[in-house]
Amino acid sequence: MTTLAELVAAAHRTFAARPAVGALTFGDLGAQARAAATALRRLGLRPGDRVLIALDNRPEVLALEHALWLGGFVRVAVSTRLHPAEIAAIADDCAAAAIVTELDVPGHRAIAPGAELFSGPADDFEPRRDSDDLAALMYTSGSTGRPKGARVTSGAWVAMVEAMWQELPPIGPDDVVLHVAPMSHFSGSVGSAYTLAGAAAVPLARFDAVEAVAAIERHRVTAVTLVPTMLERLAEAVDRPTSLRAVVYGAAPISVPVMRRAQEALGTVLYQFYGLSEALAPLTVLSAADHATGDPQVLSSIGRPVDSVDLSIVDGEIAVRGPQIMPGYWGGEPLRDGWFRTGDLGRLDAAGRVHLAGRRSELIVTGGFNVHPAEVEQAIAVLDGVAEVAVLGVPDARWGEAVSAVVVRGPGSELSEEDVRRACASRLAGYKKPRRVVFLPELPQTSTGKPDRKRLRAAFS
Structure with a gap:
């Protein structure tokens, strides 16, 4: 099975002359990633060590996460909207060997994402070949308790990317993906599917609907990932046809009226992905064709399970099994039988679509x-x-x-x-x-x- 490091190295090599992010080509991105991985190694980090990233959307985020995967380190990306004390707690929980941020995180020495991290000497890195290697820790939001780190293997991240390649319009070097939602979360996950297929990335530090529309026009953006509130505001700001071919949304509930207004403004380009930190999206997909039906029974669902995922309703709760599912939480017991109980209540309709009924805890x-x-x-x-x-x-x-x-x-x-x-x-x-x-x-x-x-x-x- 192809590993995440192999996909990263292949993208740098295959699309070397194509634009990757900002002024960087994929060749430049690969050189910066190897330099950063070398710098971390010379600081004493070893494969398997956790590196916490707390940065707003910027080109360095992409170079850094590629560095981590090439070097065999573990990506722990968190939102800069967290309080520094919350970031420190996550760093302590996973025993982070390094923190890359511009924030003042109590009790920790941070590495600034400056040029010296990406422009020093670069060792060669042989892509690691074990799909069970830990690639990331995805921390839950902690809205109902202490955040927990979901262990994401190289194989799970690759399975996520491959599922997105299957469900989205064909992706290639002519695509441009806009990051306005945090790259530390859903936008970064979807962005991997685009970057690893040769698409260019345009990161904006913060979401502003008018600025996002201007960026779409300026860069001929073909894909963007949003949470529903962003989708609604973007739709309100659009006043002419766009270059978008895929607008991926998820991470929170959305109403049918908002969905319909967005489709009227943006066209038949909407894709709803369902997933969790513990079970990477897409577990289910409401496709562009599904959106185009206008059928309330279809639009009120979160779509059908993807081919690689087994989905069942157990005592009213959605349970999933497949290659995108974590093996367990950091420091916790492994999953039993590979099934993960999502905590989401739901049902299956006669067409095999999944309908959410809220969180069991809610x-x-x-x-x-x-x-x-x-x-x-x-x-x-x-x-x-x-x-x-x-x-x-x-x-x-x-x-x-x-x-x-x-x-x-x-x-x-x-x-x-x-x-x-x-x-x-x-x-x-x-x-x-x-x-x-x-x-x-x-x-x-x-x-x-x-x-x-x-x-x-x-x-x-």
Whole structure:
């Protein structure tokens, strides 16, 4: 089986004269990666050592992660939106041998991503040939507890890339991928499929819809990865046809109305990928053709499982098995029988599509009845004037938990609490109606773009 290091080395060699990122060709990228790997080795690092990266999107991120994979080191990429103390905790948990960042991480000496890291002498590196080698630790967001590091092998990363190659439009050196979501997470994963097939990368440090549209036009971008809130804002900012051939989104729930508006603005280019830190996307795919059907039953799903993944519903919970699944958490026990219980509740329809019903940990139990937040969110999201919505359970002396909604109004909307309740009453059982509704200017998010339920609960205190 081809390893990740072999894919990286092959990309540098095969596309040596083609643009890779910024002003760098793939040949330049390979030279910088080997120089950085050599520098780390001369600092005393050995294969298997963990290197934590906390950088905004920039060309150095790509060169550095290629260096890690060529040198046999382990990529531990985290969001710069984390507090330095949170980054330090992750570094301590995985016993990071080095941290590359411009942040001041307490208790750790950081390596700045300066030119000296990438321009020194470069040793030759023989690509490692064991697909079971650890390639990355993907830390969970920690929205409901302490972050845990999912162990991602070289073989799992390669399987992820190959699944993306199968599901996306054909990728080659004429493609350009735009990074506006953090390269440390979903955008970097999808970006691997593009870079390793010879596509150029354009990293932007922060997402701004107007700047993203300008970058798409300027660089003739063909692919971009977004979380749903970014997708909605990008669609609002587009006022003419674009060069995009694939807009990949995921990592958080999306409403059917938002999906339809995005397709109207961007065309038949939407791909929804479902995955987790522990089980790399795509586990399931809602393809461009699926989006084009306009069928609410199709659009409300997360698509069908990819060919390489076995998916089952066990006691209402989605369980998966396949080459993209972690063997276990860092410092934890291995998975039993290779099956990973995702924590996501769901069901399969007659066509084999998967429908999410929310997280098992987010299930609301009110007056003895179970309420899935996702179905209440869907009932509210179809209302005119709703930009975003999140539903959660808030402790209640009488009911145990009270169904509660946080709503973001769209521009010019005067939506009221009674409007929200009335919409739910027309679609849902009485016990599923929100007992409390709070309006906020925006939904707080975790570093990975998911609704931050800890901070959302604070809105009801």
